[in-house]
Amino acid sequence: MPDPADLARQLADLLGPRGWIAGVEAAPWQRDWLDRHGAPPLGVARPGSTAEVAAVVRACRAAGVALVPQGGNTGLCAAAVAARPGAVILSLARMAGIGPPDPSSAAIEVGAGVVLAALHQALDGTGLMFPLHLGAEGSAQIGGLIGTNAGGSHAFRFGMMGDLLLGVEVVLPDGSIWNGLRAVQKDNAGYQLRRLFAGAEGTLGIVTRAVLRLFPAPRQRATAFLALPDLAAAVALGTRLRAEAGEFLTGLEFFSDLGLGLALKHLPGLSYPLATRGGAYVLVEVASGSGLVPLDDILAGVLEWGMGQGLVRDGALAASEAQRAGFWRLREEQPEGQRLDGPQLKHDIAVPPGRIAEFVARAAPLCQGLLPGVRINPFGHLGDGNIHYNLSPPEGAGGFAGADAALGLELARLATAMGGSFAAEHGLGRTKIALADALRPSEERRLMWALKQALDPDGGLNPGVLVQG
Numbered sequence: 001m002p003d004p005a006d007l008a009r010q011l012a013d014l015l016g017p018r019g020w021i022a023g024v025e026a027a028p029w030q031r032d033w034l035d036r037h038g039a040p041p042l043g044v045a046r047p048g049s050t051a052e053v054a055a056v057v058r059a060c061r062a063a064g065v066a067l068v069p070q071g072g073n074t075g076l077c078a079a080a081v082a083a084r085p086g087a088v089i090l091s092l093a094r095m096a097g098i099g100p101p102d103p104s105s106a107a108i109e110v111g112a113g114v115v116l117a118a119l120h121q122a123l124d125g126t127g128l129m130f131p132l133h134l135g136a137e138g139s140a141q142i143g144g145l146i147g148t149n150a151g152g153s154h155a156f157r158f159g160m161m162g163d164l165l166l167g168v169e170v171v172l173p174d175g176s177i178w179n180g181l182r183a184v185q186k187d188n189a190g191y192q193l194r195r196l197f198a199g200a201e202g203t204l205g206i207v208t209r210a211v212l213r214l215f216p217a218p219r220q221r222a223t224a225f226l227a228l229p230d231l232a233a234a235v236a237l238g239t240r241l242r243a244e245a246g247e248f249l250t251g252l253e254f255f256s257d258l259g260l261g262l263a264l265k266h267l268p269g270l271s272y273p274l275a276t277r278g279g280a281y282v283l284v285e286v287a288s289g290s291g292l293v294p295l296d297d298i299l300a301g302v303l304e305w306g307m308g309q310g311l312v313r314d315g316a317l318a319a320s321e322a323q324r325a326g327f328w329r330l331r332e333e334q335p336e337g338q339r340l341d342g343p344q345l346k347h348d349i350a351v352p353p354g355r356i357a358e359f360v361a362r363a364a365p366l367c368q369g370l371l372p373g374v375r376i377n378p379f380g381h382l383g384d385g386n387i388h389y390n391l392s393p394p395e396g397a398g399g400f401a402g403a404d405a406a407l408g409l410e411l412a413r414l415a416t417a418m419g420g421s422f423a424a425e426h427g428l429g430r431t432k433i434a435l436a437d438a439l440r441p442s443e444e445r446r447l448m449w450a451l452k453q454a455l456d457p458d459g460g461l462n463p464g465v466l467v468q469g
Helices: 004-019 023-029 050-063 116-123 142-147 231-248 257-266 295-308 321-332 334-341 353-370 404-417 433-439 442-455
Strands: 043-045 067-070 088-091 107-111 165-171 177-180 206-213 220-228 249-256 280-288 314-317 348-350 375-381 386-392
Touching: 004 043, 004 050, 023 043, 023 088, 050 067, 050 088, 050 165, 050 206, 067 142, 107 116, 116 142, 142 206, 220 231, 220 295, 220 321, 231 249, 231 280, 231 295, 231 353, 249 257, 249 321, 257 280, 257 334, 257 375, 280 295, 280 321, 295 314, 334 375, 334 386, 348 404, 353 375, 353 386, 353 404, 404 433
Parallel strands: 043 088, 067 088
Antiparallel strands: 107 206, 165 177, 165 206, 220 280, 220 314, 249 280, 249 375, 348 386, 375 386
């Protein structure tokens, strides 16, 4: 059996002092974002090129050592850390090149280690934008976003990460390199291989470069913050907004009064912009690349209708970019406000958008039956039905009294029964495999395992993620 120390020396020689980190210096890569998972690795490989990635893959395969790809390590399902000691973590952070945007093709080529916020900054002033936005964009990397098929707050308008992916370069589990960097939307020369790696969480190959779709940057926006009586009113208002605003509707978010209260309590600089509180809140944004579209009139017309129907209690239109940013912070700081309040359980649910209020109404008694007094904070994406159904312990309690797994299972069962998903945009990682095995059709799970075996028969690439052999 190969000696792991020999592999460590080989990788150190291959990658140099910037590219191989071991011992206590590898600690920052060891644990997941929630600090619940992660075993000490043999070391962290930080290649600077696709050729070096391929060499690392071949060396680990020959040594029989597991290889775990890691981007910004902002995931919530422990897919980017090792389950057992002695694996090699492969960080793509050094592969952060950003090519020039192509305005005629509305595309750009980037390295897998590019941080999402850096891509947004690079496009400032070009007249183009990349439309993916999420709370972790200051740390999340393009490769990880592809691996998890990230969604975010604009997915209902522009699609998930896989929809924004035109081409990819991938190092396969045997160390060979597939160059699929074609900047075309229509490419039906067989299986849609580029989509195979969106959502695969690093189990089928390591994305090293990508060609991404761009869109015209908006020349104008209109943003409103609304207080509503309940989530049923939010669903009804969302239906009207989609009908009236159509392709100009780019943001449609919701959250609860509990979540708002926690954010206002724990985060300095936040302020509530209305005179009236609600049972639910909606943040709506319309935008256009044309200065000729009457966005304010469209949005004001829907809000006037909503007030007339009793769906909107109070609301405000952003009068400046600073006020717009303040509205968005109230939504984006929901997870942080709850985190600062103490322990929490995160559940990433999706149901058909028209059934959001129904899910929340049916889920509450299930949770209260398992843990009386548990505090429920649903928030998320009204446009696509994604509910971040986060729980806090009862007031004064320090934890969930051992009900963690039961709460997750009951919520997953309900989402499945309602035609939805228990893994909307965070993926399965290591933490949701049991739910998938229990609640998804056996044919679906067998197909995934067959793909894994076909591409990675040795099982060395991110073992224990998505499927369990």
